[in-house]
Amino acid sequence: MSAAILIDITRCIGCEECVLACKEENDLGPDRLRKGQEAVDGLSATRFSTILRKPDDHFVRQQCRHCLEPACVSACLVGAMQKTPEGAVVYDSELCMGCRYCLVACPYGIPRYEWDEAAPLVRKCHLCHHRVVEGREPACVESCPEDALLFGERDQLLAEAHRRIADNPDTYVNHVYGETEVGGTSVLYLSDISLGFLGWAENLGEGDLPHLTWASLKKVPGVIVGMGGLMGAIYWVVNRRMKMAARAADGGAGMDVAAPMDGAGSPETAATDAEATASTTESQESGDDDD
Amino acid sequence: MTDRLTTLKTVLWALVGVLASVTVIRFMYGLGAVTDLSDAAPWGLWIGFDVMSGVALAAGGFVLAGIVYIFGLERYRPFVRAAILTALLGYAAVAVGLLYDLGLPWRIWHPMVNWQYHSVLFEVAMCVMLYLTVLFLEFLPVILEHRFFQGRVFQNVMKGLKRISILLVIAGIVLSTLHQSSLGSLFLITPFRLHPLWYSPIIYVLFFISAVGLGLMTVVLESLFSNYFLGHKIHIREISGLGLAAGIVLWVYLALRLGDLAMRGLLGMAFEGTWQSNLFLFEIGVSALIPATLMMFKRIRSHIAGVGVAAAMVVGGMILHRIDVSIIAFARPEGVSYFPTWEEFAVSIGIVAGGILIFLFFVENLRVFEDVEGHPPEPEREPAATTLHPLLPKPLALPKNYSIAFVLGAVLALPFLPLGGVDPVPVPTQEPRTVEAVILDPGLSQPRILGLARAEEGLPEEIRAVFSGEMEASLESGDLPAEMTLDTTRVLMLDGDRDGDLVLFDHDDHAQRLGEEQSCATCHHLNHPLDQNTSCFECHSDMFDGRSVFDHDVHVAELGDSDSCIQCHTGESEVKSYETTTTCNECHQSEIQRKAFVDPPPEHWGDAVGYMDAMHGLCVECHEVKAAQTAGPGPNPEGLDRCMTCHDVDWREDVRKMEPGRQVDVDNDDRMAGSSSSRTPGQ
Numbered sequence: 001m002s003a004a005i006l007i008d009i010t011r012c013i014g015c016e017e018c019v020l021a022c023k024e025e026n027d028l029g030p031d032r033l034r035k036g037q038e039a040v041d042g043l044s045a046t047r048f049s050t051i052l053r054k055p056d057d058h059f060v061r062q063q064c065r066h067c068l069e070p071a072c073v074s075a076c077l078v079g080a081m082q083k084t085p086e087g088a089v090v091y092d093s094e095l096c097m098g099c100r101y102c103l104v105a106c107p108y109g110i111p112r113y114e115w116d117e118a119a120p121l122v123r124k125c126h127l128c129h130h131r132v133v134e135g136r137e138p139a140c141v142e143s144c145p146e147d148a149l150l151f152g153e154r155d156q157l158l159a160e161a162h163r164r165i166a167d168n169p170d171t172y173v174n175h176v177y178g179e180t181e182v183g184g185t186s187v188l189y190l191s192d193i194s195l196g197f198l199g200w201a202e203n204l205g206e207g208d209l210p211h212l213t214w215a216s217l218k219k220v221p222g223v224i225v226g227m228g229g230l231m232g233a234i235y236w237v238v239n240r241r242m243k244m245a246a247r248a249a250d251g252g253a254g255m256d257v258a259a260p261m262d263g264a265g266s267p268e269t270a271a272t273d274a275e276a277t278a279s280t281t282e283s284q285e286s287g288d289d290d291d
Numbered sequence: 292m293t294d295r296l297t298t299l300k301t302v303l304w305a306l307v308g309v310l311a312s313v314t315v316i317r318f319m320y321g322l323g324a325v326t327d328l329s330d331a332a333p334w335g336l337w338i339g340f341d342v343m344s345g346v347a348l349a350a351g352g353f354v355l356a357g358i359v360y361i362f363g364l365e366r367y368r369p370f371v372r373a374a375i376l377t378a379l380l381g382y383a384a385v386a387v388g389l390l391y392d393l394g395l396p397w398r399i400w401h402p403m404v405n406w407q408y409h410s411v412l413f414e415v416a417m418c419v420m421l422y423l424t425v426l427f428l429e430f431l432p433v434i435l436e437h438r439f440f441q442g443r444v445f446q447n448v449m450k451g452l453k454r455i456s457i458l459l460v461i462a463g464i465v466l467s468t469l470h471q472s473s474l475g476s477l478f479l480i481t482p483f484r485l486h487p488l489w490y491s492p493i494i495y496v497l498f499f500i501s502a503v504g505l506g507l508m509t510v511v512l513e514s515l516f517s518n519y520f521l522g523h524k525i526h527i528r529e530i531s532g533l534g535l536a537a538g539i540v541l542w543v544y545l546a547l548r549l550g551d552l553a554m555r556g557l558l559g560m561a562f563e564g565t566w567q568s569n570l571f572l573f574e575i576g577v578s579a580l581i582p583a584t585l586m587m588f589k590r591i592r593s594h595i596a597g598v599g600v601a602a603a604m605v606v607g608g609m610i611l612h613r614i615d616v617s618i619i620a621f622a623r624p625e626g627v628s629y630f631p632t633w634e635e636f637a638v639s640i641g642i643v644a645g646g647i648l649i650f651l652f653f654v655e656n657l658r659v660f661e662d663v664e665g666h667p668p669e670p671e672r673e674p675a676a677t678t679l680h681p682l683l684p685k686p687l688a689l690p691k692n693y694s695i696a697f698v699l700g701a702v703l704a705l706p707f708l709p710l711g712g713v714d715p716v717p718v719p720t721q722e723p724r725t726v727e728a729v730i731l732d733p734g735l736s737q738p739r740i741l742g743l744a745r746a747e748e749g750l751p752e753e754i755r756a757v758f759s760g761e762m763e764a765s766l767e768s769g770d771l772p773a774e775m776t777l778d779t780t781r782v783l784m785l786d787g788d789r790d791g792d793l794v795l796f797d798h799d800d801h802a803q804r805l806g807e808e809q810s811c812a813t814c815h816h817l818n819h820p821l822d823q824n825t826s827c828f829e830c831h832s833d834m835f836d837g838r839s840v841f842d843h844d845v846h847v848a849e850l851g852d853s854d855s856c857i858q859c860h861t862g863e864s865e866v867k868s869y870e871t872t873t874t875c876n877e878c879h880q881s882e883i884q885r886k887a888f889v890d891p892p893p894e895h896w897g898d899a900v901g902y903m904d905a906m907h908g909l910c911v912e913c914h915e916v917k918a919a920q921t922a923g924p925g926p927n928p929e930g931l932d933r934c935m936t937c938h939d940v941d942w943r944e945d946v947r948k949m950e951p952g953r954q955v956d957v958d959n960d961d962r963m964a965g966s967s968s969s970r971t972p973g974q
Contacts, residue, residue: 029844044330071480077413078401097401098394101412103333105480109624112330113394115323116713120394200483200622209480213411216476216495220414220469227468231361231461238363 002068002186003087003132004154005141006161007061009191010171011148014051014059021143022049025128032116045112048125049140058193061149063140064089064110064125065178066186069208072102072111080122087154087186088127096122107182107209108199127186154186161190183208296520297692300651303644304693308700310641312708313634317391320712325634332629334617340639341388343474343613345381346419347498348606350506351513352378352426353467360460366529372433372659373517374510379426380646382419387645391638411476418470425463428452433657472499478616486620488560488571491551494616500544501578501609507537508582508605515599523660525595534598537605538586541579548575567620574615578608633707 022028028046042050042062049063066089073081073089080095081102102122103111114120128138136142141151150157161176177189181204189195196202317325328335355374358364390396402416434440435449452459475498478485491497511533517523552558561568561575582601591597623629631639653659783796847855 074409075412075480077407077410077416078398078405079407095398095401095405096395097398098396099392099412100333100394101410101477103330104477104484104621107481107483109331113333114321115326115328115330116321117323118319118321120321200481204483209482210409212479212482212492213476214409215492216473216479217409217411217414223468223472224465227465228461231357231464235361235363235457235461238361242363 002085002154003127004066004152004157004186004188005127005138006150006152006157006188006190008148008150008164009058009060009189009193009195011146012051012059012061013146013148014053014057015145016051017143017145018061018140018149019047019049019051021139022125023047025131025139043110043112043124045114045123047112048123052197054193058191060189060191060195060198061140062198063187064127065108065181066125066127067107067182067208068185069183069210071105071107071182071209074210074213075101075105077101084129086127086129086132088129088132090126090129091122091124093121098122105209107201107204154188157188161188164190180206182206296651299520300648301692301696303648305696305700306637306641306644307648308697308702309637309704310645310700311697312701312704313637313641314391316708316710316712317634317638320709322392322394324709324713325632325638327629327632327635329627329629331623331627332618332621334621335629336614336618336631336635336639337388337392339614339617340610341392341642342385343617344610345385345388346471346474347502347505347609347613348509349378349381349385350467350471350502351510352381352429352506353463354503354506355510356429356460357464360457361464367533369526369660370510370514370529370533372430373513373654374506375426375429376433376650376653376659377509377513379423379430380650382423382426384642384646385419386423387642388639391642411473411479415470415473415477418466418473422463422466422470425459425466429456429459429463432456433653433659437657467502468499471502472496474498474613475616481621484622485616486567486622487557488552488567489616489620491548491555493547493551497544497548497551500540500547501612504537504540504544504579505605505609507533507540508602511537511598511602512606515595515602517654517660521654527593527595530595530598531589531592534586534592534601537602538583538592541583541586541605545575545579545583548579570615570619574608574611576608577604578612579605582608637704 023046026048028048031044031046042052049061052060052062054060066083066087068083070081070083070089073083075081077099078095078097080092080097081089082092083089098120100113100122103109103113111122111124113122128136128140131138137151141149150160152160158176158179161179165172165174165176171192173191173194177191177195177198178185178187181199183206189198313325322328326335326337351374355367355371358367359371386399390399393399402413403420407413432449432452435445435452440446440449472495475494475496478490478494479492482490511530514523514525514530518525549558552561561571582604585591585597585601588597592601618629783798846859849855850858
């Protein structure tokens with residue numbers, strides 16, 4: 001159901017065939033960069049994937065992880081980022097309004113922006129979604145001469161990854177990167193070196209990120225009801241007290257200090273109260289208008 | 292009307308003028324032309340100041356409305372209209388700032404039709420939009436008071452608004468609570484990027500509480516402002532009351548912020564002496580601790596200077612807090628910095644200046660300060676005395692100073708703006724070069740180990756370090772085998788895939804080990820001619836050469852867009868395809884000869900040949916010689932001078948698959964044999 005890529009770092013020879021295949025498939029054109037665009041990991045609006053060179057001939061492919069619970073999808077306020085059932089996190093350029101919250105939210109720092117366009121878009125790997133729905137492999141996987149990239153069902157790839165670790169426990173770090181990180185990703189890494197550098201944190205943890213936001217968002221209805229009710233109640237109490245004080249002081253003279261407001265804010269307010277307040281309000285306001 | 296006010300307005304108009312110029316460039320050429328934003332720093336000053344701080348500064352509106360209308364504290368009524376107006380203009384400024392910051396600002400309405408309840412930013416967008424409407428309705432009665440709106444319709448609207456005004460106030464408070472806190476919630480999803488001293492699971496509570504304190508202090512500053520510039524009466528008793536309230540709120544904020552850090556065991560981090568910890572301490576001190584302490588003393592808060600200083604500290608400190616969260620303490624990769632360009636500052640400042648001008652306009656024309664009996668309008672000046680020219684339309688001619696300031700500001704900004712847009716830099720590449728290298732020959736069957744003989748000028752620093760560093764390290768460590776000899780040779784330095792990683796390629800050594808002259812074809816014809824990525828890795832897994840051999844776009848650009856077609860596709864009636872083009876060497880003949888592989892440039896930094904040129908150096912010349920021999924007038928019957936003779940028609944597919952055997956076929960052809968073997972490639 002959910003497609004994924006397994007990247008075996010130990011097999012990658014760093015030839016960048018996948019990078020070029022990606023460029024060709026997505027018609028990305030030559031690289032042109034501004035300060036900071038390539039500084040992170042070589043990704044840019046014209047490079048959806050890249051190879052990071054690490055000491056001792058370790059080549060680590062950098063690309064969108066297509067998280068199972070993507071932070072960018074959760075962050076996007078117009079629904080331009082979507083996780084497809086096929087596994088890819090895709091971007092709809094027709095919906096995007098360019099707030100760049102996805103760039104902020106991504107725990108891996110993947111999405112890139114076309115800073116030099118007058119009408120810029122977010123650019124990132126989309127797991128060749130158009131090919132996958134046709135039943136083909138992503139261009140990068142197809143191009144890899146060393147079978148360092150493997151495309152398939154996420155479950156099967158996970159099984160394959162664990163099989164490889166079991167077969168060569170001395171070679172691999174005993175961890176499939178992406179199996180559990182931030183809720184799991186659709187791009188998995190097998191490696192003989194630690195890949196902590198691939199995210200914003202050395203250890204990203206297992207919890208997905210959208211639930212952190214949800215902790216605050218789920219309180220919204222409560223805040224609406226609570227704050228609205230509280231303010232209404234306070235208003236009702238204060239208003240009533242003032243009216244009583246005014247009445248006690250002396251009939252109409254004290255009415256001037258009453259809050260010049262309708263009592264509709266508190267549902268409990270008796271209709272008579274409301275009408276009385278309204279009438280005082282209007283009389284006072286019309287008095288104000290004279291000057 | 293005071294001179295102060297005139298000066299202030301003149302300056303503000305000039306700033307708006309600068310804004311106007313920057314605006315044009317911003318929307319013509321995009322964010323990259325005027326900002327320092329990058330993929331590593333996607334949010335900058337316009338979010339950190341205009342949006343995050345702007346919303347917080349406008350918190351005075353809902354706080355004062357609550358105090359007066361809900362809690363019935365009537366003595367604060369003189370502030371409430373000004374506070375609501377400030378909030379209204381503040382939120383309008385936020386919206387305008389967003390228009391600058393959004394990549395596609397004309398889609399700012401998208402959230403309204405495409406609800407994404409899971410996004411904090413969606414909540415913020417909806418709340419801000421609704422609250423802006425609420426604020427407008429809250430302020431509308433003040434506008435309708437103006438004598439212009441004495442009509443019956445307007446007065447009915449006014450009555451209706453007053454009936455629902457308490458509902459508006461409550462809605463305003465609820466909406467403010469939601470989005471003031473949600474601006475903090477925005478960063479809940481970035482636990483790995485926001486520094487732990489600022490990240491907190493309750494960051495939304497902190498944002499809300501601090502906004503309340505900040506809102507109160509903004510009202511204080513605002514009334515001091517109106518006293519200074521407009522000569523309004525100072526309500527010192529109420530101001531000191533606001534100061535006290537702000538102080539108490541700030542203590543709550545401090546307790547929550549520090550308590551939260553302490554409970555999670557992170558408080559110690561504040562004293563680690565890193566720049567983040569120092570920034571944290573400074574921010575806490577300025578934004579909360581010092582002013583909150585000051586406000587606890589009656590003598591200080593009863594004095595204009597005392598409460599004014601505290602208010603200024605809170606306002607400055609809380610703006611710093613918002614900017615810390617969204618920019619400074621927000622992680623960027625090492626080596627990437629962000630500092631706003633002057634254009635970013637100009638936009639932020641210009642929007643504020645415009646807001647103040649509108650504020651002043653309302654103050655002068657409406658009863659914004661309820662205790663002031665209509666503000667004396669600016670004295671109308673004699674047009675004849677001040678206008679540039681009596682023919683100018685009146686609005687331009689009348690307040691001459693302001694128009695001039697505006698135009699002057701706009702014009703003065705022009706020389707500093709990238710009027711032609713900003714071209715992104717092509718990825719810097721290292722052309723192949725011949726350099727002097729040291730051979731560390733272990734005398735074994737392994738390939739020779741090379742190191743740069745000297746630090747080459749023009750090399751990127753880090754690469755120079757790698758090449759010469761390795762050398763020096765192995766020399767110093769004394770690990771060199773005794774039989775190792777030090778010798779120098781000239782080699783090619785290649786940046787095969789143009790990623791800045793360089794390889795020292797010893798061509799002589801290759802030729803020697805692979806069989807001298809017979810070896811050329813091993814490499815040069817084993818590879819795929821004209822392939823977009825020459826696969827060095829078929830022999831070496833650590834050497835790469837990715838290069839686009841024929842770039843149609845480059846040719847089009849070089850030769851001049853639409854005019855260029857017929858320069859290569861000469862036959863007018865023919866289909867424009869690879870079959871019908873002129874041959875490469877018709878244009879590039881001299882170049883091929885000059886850069887031929889067999890003639891490496893002698894200079895120290897001379898250009899070395901690229902792969903394609905090496906190939907052509909081996910083949911093309913013979914082809915041309917042979918073509919000249921066999922050809923009569925007209926096209927060469929064998930097509931020897933055409934690229935397509937060797938490079939098949941569908942260059943994208945067939946050329947890629949072209950087999951080395953093709954060269955052998957040609958070699959076996961006796962017409963070519965003589966000239967081919969007579970050539971001696973190699974350095």
